[in-house]
Amino acid sequence: MNVYRPHLAIIEKIKQENDDTRTFSLRFIRKKIRDEFRFKPGQFNMISVFGFGEAPFSISSDPEIKGRFEHTIRRVGTLTNALFGFDEGHVVGVRGPFGNGWPLDKAKGKNLLLIAGGTGLISLRPAIYHIMRNRSEFGDVELLYGARSPSNLLFIDEHNLWARSKNFRMFLTVEKVSNGLKWDYEMGVITEHLDKIKTDNNPIVFLCGPEIMMKYTLKELMRLGFKKHQIYLSMERRMRCGIGKCGHCQIGPKYVCRDGPVFVYDDVENLPDKLL
């Protein structure tokens, strides 16, 4: 089998999440591939837009739903621009799932603190679905989600459901609100609100967002007394193969595609590029 050969998938549905982000619901054309495809929260696929390239994208849907899966994609460059020109019914290539995913087994029986900045919520959404489906396996869950403005928030039609869930506390913050817009939640960046976290008893932390946001969030978590081995974060690097062969995503001894994208903070704190 050629591991670089993508499987064809049809875009069944496209949902506009906000100005520059859409959720694409995909279904593999070949029944065998469709039936066998399984993924873990936090894993990613390599998506090919033929003639434009291939790039990694987290799988954003409920891992228990079989036969189709979702990718929530922000328009930023060559491939994503081409993808945003497609309508429902168009075909893309998919290789995956790749990467390790969020260590939900390590969080069993514990309290969980989920921290997402901007598109970081995409990778955490399947973990939230998993927690909701298996609520009794986890303790208190707190989600801190920050975005630039209310119009940048993702999955807003699901927030109420999450917030109403038992022992699930949701905390939203944005950096700015346009004149005249009603906003009932917090203002400012995530780090300004970390001291309002209620979850105690050494919660496991899942952190995902832009590198700069993760860097300052980690600093603040350290200041608040969290331990490095409690914190898991998802890292992004430009990728080619997605399977640990080409070295494109390498940071020191780690390949983000193969060893990650989720790492325990202990393991990546002192990597050579000093990003965190």
Ligand SMILES: Cc1cc2nc3c(=O)[nH]c(=O)nc-3n(C[C@H](O)[C@H](O)[C@H](O)COP(=O)(O)OP(=O)(O)OC[C@H]3O[C@@H](n4cnc5c(N)ncnc54)[C@H](O)[C@@H]3O)c2cc1C
């Ligand atoms: C594990 C993983 C999961 C991801 N999940 C998601 C996801 O769920 N949703 C999502 O929207 N994105 C996700 N990404 C990011 C996505 O893969 C990139 O944004 C991808 O590059 C987009 O491809 P593009 O061709 O549209 O953009 P590109 O043309 O590759 O440009 C992307 C950005 O990089 C800049 N850029 C271009 N070339 C370079 C260069 N040589 N060096 C540095 N910067 C450059 C551009 O200015 C632009 O801001 C993920 C990345 C990883 C590693």
Ligand code: FES
């Ligand atoms: S992308 Fe090739 S080694 Fe990670």
